[in-house]
Amino acid sequence: MATEKNWQSRLKQPQDELAVDFVESLSVDTRLYKYDIAGSIAHAQMLSEQHLMTRDEFRQIKQGLTEIAEDIDRGKFRFDKKYEDIHMVIEAALIKKIGDIGKKLHTGRSRNDQVCLDMRLWMRDRIAIMTELITDLQKALIKRAGSDQGKIVMPGYTHLQRAQPILAGSYLLAFVEQLQRDRERFADCFKRVNVCPLGSGALAGSSLPLDRARVAEILGFNQITRNSLDSVSDRDFCAEYVFAAGLTAMHLSRLAEDWIIYSSKEFSFIRIDDAFCTGSSMMPQKRNPDLLELIRGKCGGIYGNLIALLTMLKGQPLAYNRDMQEDKKQLFDASDCLEGCLQMAAAIVAHTHFNRDRILADLEDGFLDATALAEYMVNKGVPFRQAHQLVGKLVAHCEVKDLTLIELPLEQLQQACEKIENDVYSHLSAANAAAHYATAGAAGQKQLQDQLEYWKNKM
Numbered sequence: 001m002a003t004e005k006n007w008q009s010r011l012k013q014p015q016d017e018l019a020v021d022f023v024e025s026l027s028v029d030t031r032l033y034k035y036d037i038a039g040s041i042a043h044a045q046m047l048s049e050q051h052l053m054t055r056d057e058f059r060q061i062k063q064g065l066t067e068i069a070e071d072i073d074r075g076k077f078r079f080d081k082k083y084e085d086i087h088m089v090i091e092a093a094l095i096k097k098i099g100d101i102g103k104k105l106h107t108g109r110s111r112n113d114q115v116c117l118d119m120r121l122w123m124r125d126r127i128a129i130m131t132e133l134i135t136d137l138q139k140a141l142i143k144r145a146g147s148d149q150g151k152i153v154m155p156g157y158t159h160l161q162r163a164q165p166i167l168a169g170s171y172l173l174a175f176v177e178q179l180q181r182d183r184e185r186f187a188d189c190f191k192r193v194n195v196c197p198l199g200s201g202a203l204a205g206s207s208l209p210l211d212r213a214r215v216a217e218i219l220g221f222n223q224i225t226r227n228s229l230d231s232v233s234d235r236d237f238c239a240e241y242v243f244a245a246g247l248t249a250m251h252l253s254r255l256a257e258d259w260i261i262y263s264s265k266e267f268s269f270i271r272i273d274d275a276f277c278t279g280s281s282m283m284p285q286k287r288n289p290d291l292l293e294l295i296r297g298k299c300g301g302i303y304g305n306l307i308a309l310l311t312m313l314k315g316q317p318l319a320y321n322r323d324m325q326e327d328k329k330q331l332f333d334a335s336d337c338l339e340g341c342l343q344m345a346a347a348i349v350a351h352t353h354f355n356r357d358r359i360l361a362d363l364e365d366g367f368l369d370a371t372a373l374a375e376y377m378v379n380k381g382v383p384f385r386q387a388h389q390l391v392g393k394l395v396a397h398c399e400v401k402d403l404t405l406i407e408l409p410l411e412q413l414q415q416a417c418e419k420i421e422n423d424v425y426s427h428l429s430a431a432n433a434a435a436h437y438a439t440a441g442a443a444g445q446k447q448l449q450d451q452l453e454y455w456k457n458k459m
């Protein structure tokens with residue numbers, strides 16, 4: 001019907017069917033309905049307080065909108081794409097339900113300020129949920145780090161080559177640090193999300209006596225936006241949110257990569273419970289870490305969401321343009337994807353065990369204690385650069401003779417460096433090397449305890 005859309009009277013022809021399909025966003029923005037209705041009720045309340053509608057009109061609008069929300073909750077609402085988006089579909093339903101009074105709801109409002117209000121309300125909730133999911137994953141990591149498994153001495157890597165011994169707990173807490181920054185990033189983003197744009201209208205505000213601060217207060221916003229043009233065209237908060245999601249996803253991807261490697265036959269450092277492994281349709285013996293691979297793979301999608309958002313924004317003249325309707329798909333996809341990855345990661349962490357015996361079996365391969373020997377010499381007065389060279393030669397010798405450093409007799413060690421004494425052996429081996437870490441934040445037992453203590457107080 002030619003007059004179905006609320007702006008139809010201006011246009012002489014009904015909208016072409018192709019155009020109806022192309023312009024609609026209902027298929028994406030339906031999920032904003034609760035926020036759209038909450039925003040509308042707050043707006044109507046303010047209108048009544050400002051005598052732009054009567055109290056009774058407000059009461060009827062609130063009642064109508066509440067019923068619409070219930071209908072949508074129960075799956076009883078018919079979404080017709082000819083109404084374009086969630087804002088118009090709800091307004092049309094309200095007018096159908098309560099008649100002409102419903103036509104007062106959009107007073108002093110545009111979909112341009114309405115849609116960014118809805119997204120900000122949606123995002124406040126999502127940030128709270130995201131924060132919880134990140135915290136759950138942190139807790140799973142901390143629990144494992146604080147268990148007996150946390151005390152396992154394992155090889156630490158640089159360049160994926162054996163480097164120095166570390167405690168499994170220290171390794172696990174490294175991810176907790178990453179996730180803490182992710183949480184803080186979302187919390188920081190929240191500050192800029194929690195600002196109310198309603199009352200900015202289409203771009204220039206309104207001549208009506210709207211009380212913007214009142215709407216902000218009703219909806220629990222910290223403050224109102226300062227500039228109406230900026231309010232309706234600003235999607236920085238969306239880009240920030242997706243960036244925060246992308247960085248978090250990158251951290252999960254790195255954890256996934258490590259554990260994919262660690263679960264291989266060659267490493268066998270960890271074993272993921274069967275419930276979180278997949279099989280092969282052809283090879284009967286397979287136990288694959290597909291879930292971790294998916295976490296790694298999905299990360300790229302979130303980067304894509306971010307690039308799509310930024311690119312969508314870069315060429316737009318002030319203020320609102322319909323390009324911006326495309327923001328929601330990117331935002332929702334990134335958000336859903338990360339929420340799924342966080343849940344999956346937490347479950348995997350809770351269902352993965354470090355293979356102590358396997359790790360121990362070849363812990364002395366790869367000279368993890370070489371740096372410890374050099375630092376031992378430094379403590380005996382040898383300049384570090386010289387100690388480094390001496391140990392390098394000893395390692396080369398051991399490699400040829402198929403020995404570890406601790407297997408070298410004292411005389412031979414003393415031949416290399418006369419400052420070496422019998423106490424050297426309490427510094428050699430991976431476990432002894434790890435036991436001597438002295439610096440704050442190091443990968444040893446004392447520092448692990450300190451960090452566990454810190455997280456216990458913090459969580």
Ligand code: ARG
Nearest residue numbers: 025085111112115322324325
């Ligand atoms: N569905 C639109 C969006 O998501 C709502 C705003 C439309 N405003 C307009 N003037 N066409 O951005």
